[in-house]
Amino acid sequence: MIRALRAWARKHTERSRYSPVGIAFHWVMALLVLFQLGWGYYASWLGVGGEKLRAYEVHSMVGLPILVLAIARLGWRVMIPGPINDADRQGLQTQVAYVMHYLFYLTFFGLPLSGWAMWSAIAEPGPLYLAGVIPWPQLPFDQLPLTTQWRIMDVAEDVHLALVAMLLVIIPLHVAAALKHHFWDRHDVLRGMLPEIPDAEDPRGETTHKPREPKIQPAKAPG
Ligand code: HEM
Ligand code: HEM
Known part of the structure; x- marks a missing residue:
């Protein structure tokens, strides 16, 4: 099964593209996270009351x-290696991009977990x-002494806010890097993360993505 999935994904990754599953994970989660940032701030500005709740x-x-989604995506990522694209040939920049990807994964787990902890540490948490x-359980904090619950609330809130602050730094850097690679360096990185659109004019239904021409070294002038 895993071998079949890898072989399927390789048809995409060997053309420097993420597989459709990787692309779906990326854009669905990017939209959800951006929504959460906006909505979280909106909620934090509301006055205490029913609307805020x-x-x-x-x-x-x-x-x-x-x-x-983070658990499923991590599982997918561990099983299916990503593509090697133009941007992967650049030492330090590549390392920085990888570190940013790890930090994103940290927020995908850390934000919902700390949010869940805060919710469960509130005196009368709603369902x-x-x-x-689908009903989701509370963490079993109600058995703990009140002071411990407050401490959990404090720590979880600090973690939540620190991870939000981290996202506010790494998302603009990540988007700027993607646009720079695309428009400035003319690398294939962003194209590899965009859905492939079938070419309507091609009767074979092939996609618009054409493999890059191999770079031909100009012949040295004799002498
Ligand atoms: C990736 C997912 C998430 C993101 C990006 C996110 C983002 C945010 C943001 C921007 C705020 C407002 C921060 C402020 O006060 O300035 C916030 C607050 C909050 N979030 Fe989340 N959040 C996420 C997941 C969750 C989840 C899953 C829960 C609950 C199960 C949750 C519960 C809370 C709570 C209770 C607060 C209020 C914190 C306080 O001010 O005391 N969050 N979140
Ligand atoms: C307009 C916004 C965005 C653009 C143009 C964009 C573009 C890209 C591109 C081109 C890659 C491939 C990089 C490579 O292979 O070296 C990538 C990877 C990635 N992006 Fe984004 N991105 C955007 C928003 C986001 C957001 C909001 C998040 C987080 C919530 C995010 C998280 C990630 C992660 C975790 C990866 C690594 C892929 C993996 O292996 O799972 N991106 N992005």
Whole structure:
């Protein structure tokens, strides 16, 4: 099974492209995380009351699927290696990009986990639902002394806010790097993360992606 999946993904990755599964994970999670950042700030500005509570309920319903997707994406990423693209041939820049990818994964786990911990440490937490439908348990903090629950709330809140701050730094850097590689260096990195659109004019239904021409070294002038 894993071998068959790897062989399928290789058809994409050997053309410097992420597989459709990798692309779907990327854009679905990018949208969810961007929504969460905006909605989280909106909720934090509301005055204490029913509207704020409902806003945080929406925040938790959308945030919990990020944890489930993160587990599935990490599993996928461990099984299926990503493509080697133009940007992977550049020493330090490549290392920085990899570190940023690791930091993203840290936030995919850390934000929902710390949010879940905060929610479960609130005195009378409301019920939690995954994507608004599937009931999700509270962490069993109600057995702990009150002071320990407050301490958990404090630490989880600090972790949540620190990870939000980290996202606010690494997302603009990540997007700027993707655009720089695409428009400035003319690398294939961004194209490899965009869905492939079949070419309507091609009767064989081939995609618009053409493999890059091999770079031909100009012949040295004799003498
Ligand atoms: C990737 C997922 C998530 C992101 C990006 C995110 C982002 C945010 C942001 C931007 C805020 C406002 C911070 C501020 O006060 O300035 C916030 C607050 C909060 N989030 Fe999340 N969040 C995520 C997941 C979750 C989940 C899954 C839950 C609950 C199950 C949750 C519960 C909370 C709570 C309770 C607060 C209020 C913190 C406080 O001010 O005391 N979050 N989040
Ligand atoms: C318009 C916004 C974005 C663009 C243009 C973009 C572009 C890209 C590109 C081109 C890559 C491939 C990099 C490589 O292979 O070296 C990539 C990878 C990645 N991006 Fe984004 N990205 C965007 C937003 C985001 C956001 C908001 C997040 C996080 C929430 C994110 C998380 C990641 C991660 C974790 C990877 C590594 C892929 C993996 O192996 O799982 N990206 N992105």
